[in-house]
Amino acid sequence: MEGFEPGVPTAIDGCKIPVKRILGRNPGPMTGPGTNSYLIGQDRLCLLDPGPIDDVQFESFMSAIGNRKLEYLLLTHTHGDHSPGAARIHEATDATLVGISAPDVAGQDQSFQPQQKWQHGDEVDCGEYKIRLIHTPGHVSNHLCFLLVEEALLFTGDHVLQGTTSVILPPDGDMSAYLDSLAYLQTLRLRYLAPGHGGIMDEPQLEIEKLIAHRLKREAKVLAGLAELGECTVDELVLIVYDDVAEHLIPWAKRTMLAHLIKLERDDRIIESKDRWRLL
CATH class of the missing domain: 3.60.15.10 (Ribonuclease Z/Hydroxyacylglutathione hydrolase-like)
Known part of the structure; x- marks a missing residue:
């Protein structure tokens, strides 16, 4: 700082x-x-x-x-x-x-x-x-x-x-x-x-609005990535969904992307089987 x-x-x-x-x-x-x-x-x-x-x-x-x-x-x-x-x-x-x-x-x-x-x-x-x-x-x-x-x-x-x-x-x-x-x-x-x-x-409310928009945009990339790859692993998907982050941050990106995947599965939009994910 x-x-x-x-x-x-x-x-x-x-x-x-x-x-x-x-x-x-x-x-x-x-x-x-x-x-x-x-x-x-x-x-x-x-x-x-x-x-x-x-x-x-x-x-x-x-x-x-x-x-x-x-x-x-x-x-x-x-x-x-x-x-x-x-x-x-x-x-x-x-x-x-x-x-x-x-x-x-x-x-x-x-x-x-x-x-x-x-x-x-x-x-x-x-x-x-x-x-x-x-x-x-x-x-x-x-x-x-x-x-x-x-x-x-x-x-x-x-x-x-x-x-x-x-x-x-x-x-x-x-x-x-x-x-x-x-x-x-x-x-x-x-x-x-x-x-x-x-x-x-x-500008608190602007910052919060931007954060929500960022998360929803990332969620859309998860869905687009699954549409492109079909059934895939987290390791395969993260390279598409987080193509805008530095390589050393990919392990952390995988954990947050997993949180997106869990949310989307809970929302009945995707499904996981044997560590592979696909759209419903």
């Missing part, structure tokens, strides 16, 4: 409630410049998505918190680039953990154990501001977005990213649920989207 230094709190413009983005120290092919963490509030604080375990980043967080009270640790989901750093901060501050426990699938941070069961519509009240939980399954089943009510600012985790699209990861990730979650966000009054990776977006 050009112009942002990892570990340094940077204020988001246009907000009366202080919100500072803290870029992670974990750049990579799937994380971009790194995971965005967000420190919210003036005196009673929330920290969202502290990212992976990193001693230097932990010190950056503690310095940003200073002698103020960290009341809540907010976790959008339990992938390794978002949640593992929460445990040490919780131990140091006794902040309440807010999120949904990890599903029992590979790649999830099973160490995250919130003290209570949180669900869609719950709110945390920090006096000067409230944050509402919005369950947005799709990328993974336990994904939450967090709405800073007073600012109409939505922290989107990996549900909506800036400049790219989320990977949908079956069996826990679900394309139908992802599209339904995006449709729900279209019903909200939003001013900003603050993603887990990338920059702040100030």
